[in-house]
Amino acid sequence: MHHDFYLAWRYLRHHKGRTWILVVCLSLIGSLPVALHTLIDEGERQMMARAQSTPLLVGAPGSAVDLTLSALYFNEAAPPRITMAESDRIAETGWADPLPLYSRFRVKGHPLVGVSLDYFDFRGLAPASGAMIAMLGDCVLGADAADSLGLKSGDTLLTTPENLLDLAGVYPLKMHVAGILSKNHSPDDSAVFIDLKTAWVIEGLGHGHESQDKQAAGSPTTLAFGGGGSNRIAGAKLLTYTEITPDNVDSFHFHGDPATYPISAVIALPRDQRSATLLRGRYLDREDKAQITQPLKITQGLLQNIFKVGALFDAVLLWVGSATLLAIGLVFALSLRLRQRELQTIFLIGCSRLTVVRLVTAECLLLAGISGLFCLALLEATRHYAEPLVRHFVIT
Numbered sequence: 185m186h187h188d189f190y191l192a193w194r195y196l197r198h199h200k201g202r203t204w205i206l207v208v209c210l211s212l213i214g215s216l217p218v219a220l221h222t223l224i225d226e227g228e229r230q231m232m233a234r235a236q237s238t239p240l241l242v243g244a245p246g247s248a249v250d251l252t253l254s255a256l257y258f259n260e261a262a263p264p265r266i267t268m269a270e271s272d273r274i275a276e277t278g279w280a281d282p283l284p285l286y287s288r289f290r291v292k293g294h295p296l297v298g299v300s301l302d303y304f305d306f307r308g309l310a311p312a313s314g315a316m317i318a319m320l321g322d323c324v325l326g327a328d329a330a331d332s333l334g335l336k337s338g339d340t341l342l343t344t345p346e347n348l349l350d351l352a353g354v355y356p357l358k359m360h361v362a363g364i365l366s367k368n369h370s371p372d373d374s375a376v377f378i379d380l381k382t383a384w385v386i387e388g389l390g391h392g393h394e395s396q397d398k399q400a401a402g403s404p405t406t407l408a409f410g411g412g413g414s415n416r417i418a419g420a421k422l423l424t425y426t427e428i429t430p431d432n433v434d435s436f437h438f439h440g441d442p443a444t445y446p447i448s449a450v451i452a453l454p455r456d457q458r459s460a461t462l463l464r465g466r467y468l469d470r471e472d473k474a475q476i477t478q479p480l481k482i483t484q485g486l487l488q489n490i491f492k493v494g495a496l497f498d499a500v501l502l503w504v505g506s507a508t509l510l511a512i513g514l515v516f517a518l519s520l521r522l523r524q525r526e527l528q529t530i531f532l533i534g535c536s537r538l539t540v541v542r543l544v545t546a547e548c549l550l551l552a553g554i555s556g557l558f559c560l561a562l563l564e565a566t567r568h569y570a571e572p573l574v575r576h577f578v579i580t
Contacts, residue, residue: 188539192546202519203551206512210555213505215562220497222563226570228487231257234370235483237307240280240452240460240476242270242467248477249486255449256479257371258287258295262448269443270474271450277466279459283451286383291343294329295375298383298447306453307372313337314363317379320436321428323359327367328374328572337363341376343386357386358427371575384438384445385428392428392436452476516544 196203234256243251244264253259265288274282283306286298303309304316314337317324325335335341343356359378367373384390428436438445454460467476520527527540566573 188542188546189550192543192550195543196547196550202515206515206551207555207558209508209512210551211558211562213501213508214555214559215566217498217501217505218563219566220501222566222570223574224490227490227574230370230571230574231483231487232480235479238451238479239454240463241449241479242266242274242282242452242474242476243449245473245475248475248482251449251475251477252479252482252486254287255285255451258297258375260290262288265446265448266450266474267443268445268447271447272443273466274450274452274463277463279463280452280454283453284380284447285449285451286380286447288446288448289343289383289386291341291376292333294326294332295371296323296343296378296383296386297375298378298380300380303451304377306451307368307370309365309368309372311363312366314361317362317377319360319362319428319430320379320382320385320433321357321359322362322382323376323378324363324365325361326365326373326375326377329376330364332374335361335364337361356426357382360428369571374575380445380447381438382428385426385436387446389440389445390436390438392426392432516548520544 235252238256241252241255243255244266246263250261250263254262265286268284271282271284274280281302283300283303285300285303287295289296301317311324312327314324323341325333325341330336333341339361341359341361343359359382365372365377378386381390452463454463464476467474530540530543531537
């Protein structure tokens with residue numbers, strides 16, 4: 185029998201183009217269904233883990249799905265904003281601890297998320313290098329964000345301006361990278377975190393003032409941020425960004441009622457089940473300016489739709505796989521017709537029809553074996569990269 189495999193192997197090597205086409209077709213059709221379910225399972229694991237750890241979510245009325253995806257996974261479709269008054273409203277009940285967050289901005293493709301320091305304890309985030317946020321203008325980077333941006337503790341990061349042509353708009357902020365967070369295997373790894381007050385500075389709600397004497401002495405910051413009076417430029421040189429340093433941090437301040445400052449959502453951490461029920465009852469009025477959602481239920485509903493799509497893909501792959509196998513069978517049938525002279529020679533040297541059957545069977549087994557190896561390699565690659573693939577193409 186080993187002679188049959190030797191002859192079959194020599195034949196496949198001689199017709200490399202045909203062999204590789206068949207191997208690729210068999211590998212893809214064999215690995216696609218399993219790879220698809222691997223990605224779906226990983227997406228379910230990531231989304232459910234995030235949702236299960238977030239009891240309640242308060243945000244602006246509208247799409248609960250958009251609110252959940254924005255607050256939990258920091259996707260680009262940001263829902264309408266609410267104000268800090270909602271966070272104060274939750275805290276005043278005594279039923280839950282509020283964790284406000286503001287995820288409107290992005291920096292070099294990564295979500296720029298304003299949070300309170302309690303958020304890091306809630307998500308189990310700790311710095312792998314450097315330190316946590318300590319001063320206005322500081323930021324900490326998720327592990328993936330740090331790798332993508334090529335930054336480390338002590339570097340600086342400039343926020344992305346919303347409109348380069350808006351000369352009267354808010355200037356980008358040059359942030360100090362205080363630390364790099366340990367890998368958390370969650371959307372937090374791709375985020376850049378700042379304090380809520382820093383987010384409001386980027387929003388334009390907070391500003392600082394430089395003294396005239398300091399500017400005249402050659403201070404690198406020549407832009408004086410006016411807050412009522414005349415906004416004027418004290419120096420001849422106009423910088424295109426704002427930087428908060430230990431020297432000028434005390435001059436930064438905010439105007440107006442902090443309760444009116446914008447946030448994206450509030451994660452509510454109820455004390456117990458009774459507190460959660462009572463808090464949800466506070467948002468039953470349809471005229472309320474905020475809504476409360478349960479991320480777990482929202483995510484489960486979203487995943488049900490994903491499973492329906494997965495079932496549709498399975499049906500499509502079944503038909504495509506059947507068509508591919510029929511096409512491969514046709515290739516073998518046509519190949520046998522083209523090999524009539526070769527088969528005739530085999531008969532002339534005294535071989536029976538069974539020998540031809542063994543040779544064709546050996547070719548099929550070799551093709552199946554090679555395709556199986558490639559299929560295993562593709563599946564292993566899918567399992568290895570499932571987490572970042574799902575986070576990039578499904579969640580964000």
